[in-house]
Amino acid sequence: MAAVALSATTPSHAGEVEVLHWWTSGGEARAAQALRDMITAQGDTWKDYAVAGGGGDNALTALKTRVVSGQPPTAAQIKGPQIQEWGAEGVLANIDAIATDGNWNAVLPPAIASIMKYQGHYVAAPINVHRVNWLWVNPAMLAQAGATVPTTMASFFEAADKLKAAGMLPLAHGGDPMQDATLFESVALGVGGVDFYRKAFIELDAATLSGPTMVAVFDAMQRIKGYIDKGSPGRDWNLGTVMVMNGKAAMQFMGDWAKGEFTAAGKVAGTDYLCVPAPGTAGAFTYNIDSLAMFTQSSPQARSSQAHLATAVMSPEFQTVFNLNKGSIPARIDVPLDRFDACAQQSSADLRAASSAQTLIPSFSHKMAMSPAVEGGIVDVVSRFMHSSLSPKAAAAQLAAAVKAS
Ligand code: GAL
Numbered sequence: 001m002a003a004v005a006l007s008a009t010t011p012s013h014a015g016e017v018e019v020l021h022w023w024t025s026g027g028e029a030r031a032a033q034a035l036r037d038m039i040t041a042q043g044d045t046w047k048d049y050a051v052a053g054g055g056g057d058n059a060l061t062a063l064k065t066r067v068v069s070g071q072p073p074t075a076a077q078i079k080g081p082q083i084q085e086w087g088a089e090g091v092l093a094n095i096d097a098i099a100t101d102g103n104w105n106a107v108l109p110p111a112i113a114s115i116m117k118y119q120g121h122y123v124a125a126p127i128n129v130h131r132v133n134w135l136w137v138n139p140a141m142l143a144q145a146g147a148t149v150p151t152t153m154a155s156f157f158e159a160a161d162k163l164k165a166a167g168m169l170p171l172a173h174g175g176d177p178m179q180d181a182t183l184f185e186s187v188a189l190g191v192g193g194v195d196f197y198r199k200a201f202i203e204l205d206a207a208t209l210s211g212p213t214m215v216a217v218f219d220a221m222q223r224i225k226g227y228i229d230k231g232s233p234g235r236d237w238n239l240g241t242v243m244v245m246n247g248k249a250a251m252q253f254m255g256d257w258a259k260g261e262f263t264a265a266g267k268v269a270g271t272d273y274l275c276v277p278a279p280g281t282a283g284a285f286t287y288n289i290d291s292l293a294m295f296t297q298s299s300p301q302a303r304s305s306q307a308h309l310a311t312a313v314m315s316p317e318f319q320t321v322f323n324l325n326k327g328s329i330p331a332r333i334d335v336p337l338d339r340f341d342a343c344a345q346q347s348s349a350d351l352r353a354a355s356s357a358q359t360l361i362p363s364f365s366h367k368m369a370m371s372p373a374v375e376g377g378i379v380d381v382v383s384r385f386m387h388s389s390l391s392p393k394a395a396a397a398q399l400a401a402a403v404k405a406s
Helices: 003-008 028-042 057-068 082-087 096-100 109-115 141-144 152-166 177-201 206-210 214-226 238-243 259-265 301-315 315-325 342-356 370-385 393-404
Strands: 016-021 047-049 073-078 124-126 128-130 136-137 250-252 272-275 285-288 291-294 360-362
Touching: 016 057, 028 047, 028 238, 028 259, 028 315, 047 285, 057 073, 082 177, 082 291, 082 342, 096 177, 096 301, 109 124, 109 285, 128 315, 128 342, 136 238, 136 259, 141 206, 141 291, 152 177, 177 206, 177 214, 177 238, 177 250, 177 285, 177 360, 177 370, 206 214, 206 393, 214 370, 214 393, 238 250, 250 315, 259 315, 272 342, 285 342, 291 301, 301 315, 342 360, 370 393
Parallel strands: 016 047, 016 073, 285 360
Antiparallel strands: 073 291, 124 291, 128 285, 136 250, 136 272
16 A cells, blocks of 8 residues: 555655665666666655675775765665664664554564564665575577586586587686675585585584585685686676676576576576576575665654655565566565566575575675674685685685684
């Protein structure tokens, strides 16, 4: 009901809504446009504060500067444990009244609802559920090389070797910390499994971080380096997706924001490209939940515009349009998925299955599992490994040391 009222009439207290985020790639910008359209349709002014850089480190640095200088935006793309950190700073707004109005507790999985709360009060609105442990595949290239779509790490190496032997680039990858960590996270899950992932990246167990399985993970990463081209360093993730789209590379490890790029280019899931669980990770689901955290506003008008924003974000209409473009699935559990493609249907089914099988795990490389300090320490070691001759054994030891030091 609220959503309808929002689009039909121009409220007398129309104000400005400023959102800080890092959705700047083709597919991301199309999705963000849906929010802009909804906000302006209800008479508020949309002020876009987009900061480029996949994964959001640049945006979050810009946010700190804004908040410290006393000019917080209306809302910002803040996720997972970071919501607690900003909550503890006392700068987030209690939006319980909006959540009660919108019956959020009834339409959100409890795990997602709790991530959006600080000290039991809603301070953020969830937008989606991204899956991170995907492999995107160009089926025509695999067929040409006589390779099959990989399901295990062993069959991934087999396919990659065949592609290489056929003179094709097996893997699209951009050498930046976000992409190195996203790749590493899926390889760690593929090599070690869910329990290993939990012990290493949630419990931060020192023996696991430096142990033989972690060395095996870095061994696999070492081998994967051989499937990546020399032009990789500094390449944005979405350009990697375009390489798979255009037959310049056969596969890419990336979360399903990559699907937003395929969709924006009119590519069809299951025909032009395939989405398969990252090798060895079928049955597990690494989640990444985008959310907008609401900053305390000084004027009644700004608070009212913020209420419009939070209500719009959680409306079934927005959760549908945004996620159709973004490549993720709605956070709300009551939004029909009949307009969503096969990859989204699979993501939703796998999410439910993983939730009941206890194999639903937070993505650490996308800020869902640990504090920024610990994540930063791990990502530094992984990126150093990808861009140096550091040995797998030494990398595992450095990983444990970095976590201990952070
Ligand atoms: C993630 C974010 C996604 C997507 C991705 C690439 O951290 O949650 O929405 O934008 O970065 O930039």
